[in-house]
Amino acid sequence: MSVTRRSLLTNAAMISAGAVLPSLANPAKAQANAIRIGVPTGITGNWAALGQQIQRACRLYAKTINAKGGIDGHSVEFVYEDTQGDPAACMRKTTDLIERGGINLITGIISSPESLAVMPRLNDWNALYLATISGAGSLTAANFVPNVFRTCTSGPMRAKTIADWIADSSKKRFFSIAQDYAWGKSSVATFEKLITDLKKEPVGQVLSPLGTKDYSSYIARIRETNPEVLYIAMAGDDATAFLKQAAQYRLADRMQLVTEVLDIVNIKPLADASVGLYGVSQYNFAYDAPGNAEFVRLFKAEYNEIPDTFEGEQWQALEFLAEAIRRAKSTDTAAVRGALEGMEIDSVKGRVKMRACDHQAEQQVFVAQVGKTEGVPYPVPKIIKAYPAEAVVPGCRKDSY
Amino acid sequence: MGSSQVWLNLTLNTLALASLLAMLTIGLTLIFGIMRIMNFAHGALYMLGAYSGIAAAQLLGNFWIGLLAAPLAAAAFGSIFEYTLLRRLYRRDGGSFLLVTFGLSLVLTEAIRLIFGPNTRDVDLPSVLSGVVWFGDEPYPAYRIFLIALGIVVLASLAFVFLRTRLGLLIRAIAQNAEMTHALGIDVQLIRSLTFAVGCAFAGLGGYLAVPLITGYIGMGGAAIIDAFVIVMIGGMGSFFGSAAGSLLVALTQTFGNYYLPDFALVATYLLMICVLLCRPGGLFGEQE
Incomplete structure (x- = not known):
């Protein structure tokens, strides 16, 4: 018995097709009046x-x-x-x-x-x-x-919050990294426009495909560009992997890291390496x-x-x-x-x-910094400033400012 | 960071990634070479190794324990699977192997999700690995250096076993002609089971070694297996050296591609595969079918 590459690929394709067939199970039966x-x-x-x-x-x-x-x-x-x-x-x-x-x-x-x-x-x-x-x-x-x-x-609201927060900072050179899809692109576009309006300079941008797990090449690019601030628009497992590798390359020693999504789920695996990280806390338990x-x-x-x-x-x-x-x-x-x-x-x-x-x-949208707090065994985002809705919500049916 | 430092950085990144990829693909290619089956469950075993390694390391508070637990767990699980299910299928065609191993990968992935939950998991590195090595004023993660060294040691030992020992000779003999080897009085089934277990062990080890880099997450197996299949195709199905070379080529393409042409990051690996297969349809080290 032998397997040729062609028959292997045919079989693989059939299996993949089978895997995506719709589930035939019915949604749960309704309880009366529920x-x-x-x-x-x-x-x-x-x-x-x-x-x-x-x-x-x-x-x-x-x-x-x-x-x-x-x-x-x-x-x-x-x-x-x-x-x-x-x-x-x-x-x-x-x-x-x-x-x-x-x-x-x-x-x-x-x-x-x-x-x-x-x-x-x-x-x-x-x-x-x-x-x-x-x-x-x-x-x-x-x-x-x-x-x-x-x-x-929304992404633009969070980008606006971060832009407002860094408006007073003396830092000039900004690099953005985002996941390459609707939200990431939308956030980076808003953010770069806002900081350009603030007479600050976007010095580089990377859009990483969803599911990217090795960020070492992007980190090399960021280091070579040597910005003062790194703006991060990533969520899910990708964000955890990126933040982890950023810590391994000691990026935070060279530049300020600001993430648009500062979630416990992403920083928990980093433990103490996440302390000091800035970002937007959309909802905060405290x-x-x-x-x-x-x-x-x-x-x-x-x-x-x-x-x-x-x-x-x-x-x-x-x-x-x-x-x-x-x-x-x-x-x-x-x-x-x-x-x-x-x-x-x-x-x-x-x-x-x-x-x-x-x-x-x-x-309102909160800017937070990761730190230790009483009663929680791992570092968590702690609110440092709240931006009221009037300051950060875009005009009606708009996603720019 | 100057351009020479960028190159050094990218080269080291390539080698570290190649080490990880090689752990996964060498098992896959060994199993294919000797059993003529494509093990779809290999990615799930990689993930099983990662999660069992994490569990063991956390239980005993020691990263090194995981390095032992991960390959053992994957090998044990793989052997049980081979003994109870795959053995019944050797007389059938390749399609049934694909279905069964693919089914197993779904079951295993889902079982791990149910046991460990969907959140990403991590393992604490010992201080010797969590530090950085300085190249000039540029910090480089010590763990990636460790991966490179370990990759070289593992590949060299495997090459030694493959080329210089009786076991290696038997494996190569079975890959060439299993019936003849059997007729010479060799217990082919035993060697097959052993190779399968060793292949799974390397997948498990690779999975655990990947955790400090990319964290352990549900779906890590599926993501890894695609690269692994591409590498096996590039290297030549069943070729040990092909897998090693393929891992290096894919790592090189991904690392330098992501740096110089990030927009083409997704297609670069597949373009490489297409180019190799157009020039050498059997893969770099494979025979044309």
């Missing part, structure tokens, strides 16, 4: 760690609200599907949830390309989507659709607000850990959604959409308003 919310998120794949945060927040939310009798007497039920972080798979799973599962409320999609893939269909589906991670500016600008609400911060204290208490009791960025962001989205359903007295798409527009809530980040014109939630 409010069902679809969560097509990354359960496996590059975003699995973020997908876990989404699921943990949803599970805790369902448990908490159902213990109090649900929303106006209706229990809340989440239906999870695995998109593997792939826009095509996300489209398929979302279609399943909506067309076969009869669900009209969607949240928890991770990457911007996945969000952008499903958004054009939402009107035909008569379904709402609350974006909780996807940061690409265009979601609430060029690609705006009425059935999408972004409750989290933020002093009544809603946050309660959330952190519930979260610690359930998972014996402090909540990370997207656990907080997802929680904020679910508070928006629940309040909108209460006010609309229904889960009807048009009614909930109407209720969400212009709605203000006291959330885990303080007062947050969902503006009606482009459905971007107006909220």
Whole structure:
């Protein structure tokens, strides 16, 4: 018996094709009168760690609200599907949830390309989507659709925050590294324009393909360019790998590192090597607000850990959604959409308003630095300055300033 | 950083990456050479090695324990798999091997995710490896130097076994003509099982060694196996030296490609494969089929 390369490749192709066939399993059967919310998120794949945060927040939310009798007497039920972080798979799973599962409320999609893939269909589906991670500016600008609400911060908002924060610094030369897809590109473009306006100099840029794990060549390029500040727009497992290698090459000794996404999940594996790192903390467990204290208490009791960025962001989205359903007295798409527009809530980040014109939630953005804190065994992002919504949210349906 | 330092930096990066790639592909190519099967589960075993190494190192608080635990765990798991499943398939065609090994890789990956969770994992390096080596005023991670040294030692020992020992002779004999070797009174099955276990052990070791560089994450196996297949194609399927040369070429392309032409980073490796296969359809060290 022998295997030729051709037969091997044919077989390999057949197997790969089989692996992506749609799952035939039905979404969980509905409980009578329950409010069902679809969560097509990354359960496996590059975003699995973020997908876990989404699921943990949803599970805790369902448990908490159902213990109090649900929303106006209706229990809340989440239906999870695995998109593997792939826009095509996300489209398929979302279609399943909506067309076969009869669900009209969607949240928890991770990457911007996945969000952008499903958004054009939402009107035909008569379904709402609350974006909780996807940061690409265009979601609430060029690609705006009425059935999408972004409750989290956007990439341009975070880039603006960092630009404002370094405006006073004497540092002039900036290098950017970002993941090569919608969000990373959007953030770097915004950031470079803003610092150019500040008469500072972007001296170089690298876009790394998603899934890159060896960053040594990029680090060599950064060192050769020798900037004063390195701006990082990376998330997920890639960000962990990059920050780790940056520490091994002692980059922080030569330049200031600022990351647009300062998440516990990325810095935890670095342990003490992450101390001192600056960045944007979209949600911070230590933020002093009544809603946050309660959330952190519930979260610690359930998972014996402090909540990370997207656990907080997802929680904020679910508070928006629940309040909108209460006010609309229904889960009807048009009614909930109407209720969400212009709605203000006291959330885990303080007062947050969902503006009606482009459905971007107006909220403050925190600059944080990694340091040690009492009661947590690993270094965490600590807020050093909060930027109010007025300073960082772009104009309506805009993703630039 | 001056241009000579950039070159030194990139060259060392190439060698460190080549060491990692070689650990993975040599196992793959040995198994192919002697068994004529493409082990799709090799990437999952690489990940199994990484996670068992991390678990052992964390349990005993010692990085070096992981270097022992990772290959042992992968070899043990691989042997059980070979004994219980693969042996039944030797009389069938290559397609059934692909299906079974591919299925195993899915099961194993998912099992690891269920046990360890989806978050990335890391291992603490001992101080001798976590430091830097200075080239002029440029720091270089000591761990990458360690990878290069270890890669050279492993490859040299394997080459010695392959070319200078009776076991190496038998492996080469079985790769050339298993039936004839069997007819001469050699326990072919035993050698096959042994080679499979050794191949898995190297995958496991490679996985654990990759952790301090890229962290351990779900999906590390799938990402690595693609490079490994490309390298095996470039080097020539079943060729030990081809794999070593292929690892070096792919590492060179990726490292220098990412530096000089970052926009072509994704296609560079495949372009290399296409060029090699156009010139030598059997791969650099392989025979044309």
